Amino acid sequence: MIGDLRIKIPIIQGAMGVMVSTAVLASAVANYGGAGTIASVGLGYGTEENETNFVKASREGLEKEIRQAKELTQGIVGVNVMVALDNYEDLARTTVREKSDFIVSGAGLPLKLPEFTDGTSIKLIPIVSSARAAALITRVWRKRYNRLPDAIVVEGPLAGGHLGFKFEDLDTSYAPFL
Ligand SMILES: Cc1cc2nc3c(=O)[nH]c(=O)nc-3n(C[C@H](O)[C@H](O)[C@H](O)COP(=O)(O)O)c2cc1C
Known part of the structure; x- marks a missing residue:
């Protein structure tokens, strides 16, 4: 359960960017x-508009994917939006508008x-790679928005993706939560 979302099989497929997990x-x-x-x-790639109006092309690409997913399933589908993206806010707001889970x-x-999801019941799930980051997000959200994460994804140094670990941390004995 994530709030009122009931995931029958407790597996969340991780996001893989640039048209891999569409x-x-x-x-x-x-x-x-x-x-x-x-x-x-990277959902605007392949369109002419991507070169001239990247933000719009990305937004429309995301709208198309969310709508297509709704046609293909009644199950639970969400969206990954990376904070590091220039159009982070636009993609987050698009996800909320399209009523993703x-x-x-x-x-x-x-x-x-x-701030981008106020007034909706969309579930918010930060990804962290340290207890410090989880505590900071929780503290700031509670203070500023009276809101808490609905779930938290915890990634250690052996996960794939964009992590904040140094090369020396890539060691199975590393235990960030101890
Ligand atoms: C090819 C590939 C693309 C990924 N793209 C994204 C992405 O766009 N956004 C993101 O937050 N994480 C991305 N990740 C990270 C995964 O969503 C996932 O969190 C990570 O791979 C940890 O899961 P694992 O241990 O099962 O690999 C990507 C990972 C891979 C392997």
């Missing part, structure tokens, strides 16, 4: 009872995320 993969996962994640980065947000600290 509506097709995310909806297939959701149809099997897991939670699918559409990666919002959740936003997973890492690659930076999603301290302002609740």
Whole structure:
């Protein structure tokens, strides 16, 4: 359970950007009872508009993927939006407008995320790689927005993706939460 979201099989498919985890993969996962994640980065690629108006092309690409996922499944599908993106706010607001089930947000600290989702029940799921980051997000969200994360993704140094670990940390004995 993530709030009132009931994920029958407790597997959340991680986002893979630049058209790897689009509506097709995310909806297939959701149809099997897991939670699918559409990666919002790089969805405007391949369109002419991407060269002239990147923000609009990305937004329209994301709208298309969320709508397609809704056609392909009644299951649970969310969107990953990386804080480091220039169009982070636009993609987060698009995700909320399109009524996705959740936003997973890492690659930076999603301290302002609740600002873009105010008044909706979309689930907010930060990705952290340290207890310090989880505590900071929780403290700031509670103080500024009276809101808490609905779930937290914890990634250690052996996960794939954009992590904040140094080369020396890539060691199985590293235990960030001890
Ligand atoms: C090819 C690839 C692309 C990824 N793209 C994203 C992304 O766009 N946004 C993101 O937050 N994480 C991204 N990740 C990280 C994954 O969503 C996931 O959090 C990470 O791989 C940890 O899960 P794992 O241990 O099962 O690999 C990517 C990972 C891979 C391997």
